Structures are given as structure tokens and as C-alpha cells.
Amino acid sequence: MDDKRVTRRDFLLRVGALGLAGLGASSLLSACGGGQQQQQTAPQPEAASVDTAAAASADFSCTDVSGLTAEEIQMRESLQYTDHSPYPDKTCSNCQLFIPAESPNQCGACQLIKGPIHPDGYCTSWVQKVS
Numbered sequence: 001m002d003d004k005r006v007t008r009r010d011f012l013l014r015v016g017a018l019g020l021a022g023l024g025a026s027s028l029l030s031a032c033g034g035g036q037q038q039q040q041t042a043p044q045p046e047a048a049s050v051d052t053a054a055a056a057s058a059d060f061s062c063t064d065v066s067g068l069t070a071e072e073i074q075m076r077e078s079l080q081y082t083d084h085s086p087y088p089d090k091t092c093s094n095c096q097l098f099i100p101a102e103s104p105n106q107c108g109a110c111q112l113i114k115g116p117i118h119p120d121g122y123c124t125s126w127v128q129k130v131s
């Protein structure tokens with residue numbers, strides 16, 4: 001006897017299980033908002049890129065959110081603010097919404113996001129600065 005034969009019933013059970021697994025995965029992605037914000041999601045830089053960006057950036061950070069409300073922190077996170085832009089040509093310092101500090105080695109501010117903003121930073125609301 002050949003026990004490896006797949007019966008029609010086995011086939012339908014397997015296809016059904018795969019369909020349910022796929023449905024579960026897509027529901028999970030939808031719940032995470034993965035489907036709608038894919039175009040605005042910043043690429044995840046390679047570990048080496050992060051090190052290079054960190055080395056190229058001034059040696060200060062603008063990540064202290066201790067004075068912010070939970071909503072303001074959530075806004076920073078939802079717009080994926082980072083001190084080190086993954087895009088060499090898109091940084092807070094050339095964003096229309098950036099408010100620079102008196103010194104280039106200090107955290108600036110942003111018209112949109114509360115809290116300290118690094119000149120080399122970035123968020124998904126970046127807008128090209130016009131002169």
C-alpha cells in the first residue's frame with residue numbers, strides 16, 4: 001500500500017488550514033496598521049549604516065522626552081522620529097518644519113513634534129525646506 005497518497009479530503013483540509021493561517025496573518029498586519037502606512041515607513045537601516053550615521057552625527061542626542069506628555073511621546077513614535085535620518089538628503093536640518101537651535105551642536109525644535117529635535121534627525125512628516 002502507498003500511504004503517501006493524498007486523498008481529496010486531506011488536500012482540502014490542508015488548503016483550508018493554510019487559508020486560515022493566511023487570514024490570521026493578514027488580520028494581524030491590519031491590526032498593526034502595516035497595510036496603510038507602508039509607503040511612509042522609513043527603511044530600517046543596516047546595523048553598519050546606523051553606526052556610520054551615528055559616527056557622522058554630532059555627538060549629542062535629542063531623545064530626552066521626560067518633559068513630554070504621553071500623547072506627545074506617542075506623536076514622536078507614530079511619526080517614527082529618529083536622531084539619525086536613514087536618508088542622507090532628508091534630515092531635520094533641511095526640513096521646513098525644523099526650528100534650529102542657536103548652535104548646530106544643540107537640539108533644535110520642530111513645529112510639528114514636541115521635544116528636542118536633532119539636526120540630523122528625521123520623521124515621516126519631513127518636508128523639503130524652501131528658502
Ligand code: SF4
Pocket residue numbers: 081091092093095096097098099109110111112113117121122123124125126127
Ligand atoms: S517634521 Fe520631522 S523631519 Fe521635519 S523637523 Fe520635525 S521631526 Fe524633523
